[in-house]
Amino acid sequence: MTRSKRAQRGGAGSVSQVREHTATIVVSALATLFAVTLILGTGILSAAIDPQLIEESGTFRIMLLMVSVIFILIALYVGAIVTANTFATVIAGRTRTIALFRLVGATSRYVRTRVALEGLVMGVFGAVLGFVIAEAFAAVVTTFGPQWGWLPADRVYPIFDPLALVAVVVVALTTWAAAWAGSRRVAGVSPIAATGAAVELRSDAAHGRTGRSVWALILMVLGAGLLVLGLLLGFVTPLGLFVAFIGGLVSFTGISLGAHLIMPPVLRLTGRLLGRGPTAALAAANAVRYPERSARSTIGLVIGVTLVTLFAVALDSYRSMSLIAFELDPKMGAALDDTLQITTGIFTGLVGFSAVIAAVGLVNTLSLSVLQRTRELGLLRALGFTGAQVRRMVIAESAQMTLAALGLGLVLGIFYGWVAAQTLLGSQVGLTPPSIPWPILLGVAGFGGVLAVTAAAAPARRAIRISPMAALAAD
Structure with a gap:
């Protein structure tokens, strides 16, 4: 095989893998965007409300965060199922490649770990992307909100919360765990399956x-x-x-x-x-x-x-x-x-x-x-x-x-x-x-x-x- 053909095949493989993991990146980005926006929105809303009311009701922010956590967990649950199903579909399409790995001596755990690592990398990428978009959105709201009459003008609004970083880590780890769960079919792929394409x-x-x-x-x-x-x-x-x-x-x-x-x-x-x-x-x-x-x-x-x-x-x-x-x-x-x-x-x-x-x-x-x-x-x-x-x-x-x-x-x-x-x-x-x-x-x-x-x-x-x-x- 000539070098140009190998390059073409390698490029096609890269494009195929990007297409396979597009949903994983989008899902992790959406989940992080949702979680970080809710967390930052809670801080902005707390700052916008009368400070005396907040002081008299010390549980206000905690209650808002509890409600936010419920909806964040729902989004993570759905996102984890979507990611696990995506990776299960990816495994079905890679049956021949995985079988060839098994044929040359690779264990199912080794192949599964590599697939889960792909999930972690894509999860981190998507989570960081979602975090950046959420922070930009919070900056726009806090900058123009007082000018447009959405928020009181005499307050200082936070555009960062340490909990937002926790959300990024949780989404990335959830994506990794979902990828590991979705790749469970690797153990059932035998070398003889190298004769097929998708099983x-x-x-x-x-x-x-x-x-x-x-x-x-x-x-x-x-x-x-x-x-x-x-x-x-x-x-x-x-x-x-x-x-x-x-x-x-x-x-x-x-x-x-x-x-x-x-x-x-x-x-x-x-x-x-x-x-x-x-x-x-x-x-x-x-x-x-x-x-x-x-x-x-x-x-x-x-x-x-x-x-x-x-x-x-x-x-x-x-x-x-x-x-x-x-x-x-x-x-x-x-x-x-x-x-x-x-x-x-x-x-x-x-x-x-x-x-x-x-x-x-x-x-x-x-x-x-x-x-x-x-x-x-x-x-x-x-x-x-x-x-x-x-x-x-x-x-x-x-x-x-x-x-x-x-x-x-x-x-x-x-x-x-x-x-x-x-x-x-x-x-x-x-x-x-x-x-x-x-x-x-x-x-x-x-x-x-x-x-x-x-x-x-x-x-x-x-x-x-x-x-x-x-x-x-x-x-």
């Missing part, structure tokens, strides 16, 4: 992972039991909320763990909505042929949609139930209604940031999936599929996955949100149906529609750009 577990093999499936079922059943117990306790005491919270956490962990069992039936259901043409049928089959790949693509968005819907439904249901409880005091009920409407908007916006992070994961996983299916797409072109048909197939796959994630996330979010409000106020108002904030849910659905088109745009263009012969010859 995904087929439906029968994925369902054969009995250990994971059993644990998922156990967690879902246990979580459902705790949710029911929390609802029953809620008719006696608001402390039932804590039991229901644990039940929701356990059951949703089971759903995440068993996504390879749950998502295929949901995808089949949404696949029927795409029509019966050859392109739609092939897209529907592709989405369920490899449950692990489909689960990785969709579970992050399911979590994001569930969180947004949960907070919106919980707060709206709490508002409705509180109005029932304050029927004898309309003035207090009106004041509470105004406060909760503002709170619902703020909390939904904060949690919505996690949905954006999840959306990045869906876009990237679909892009990597198309990138790793070059031969498959080339074969379709060789069999007579036109470029337009291949493009429609990729768009249909994206629409199917997005619709499935939206549907499941909305159902789970409405249920969990209602349980939260019911257990908190059930002892005062009895059994009450959930109050659904339709404008927010319609906004989530609209976001999903835009996401489906966005997620498919770049992969669809790439799918039709390569000639059939070049695709069939790809490694």
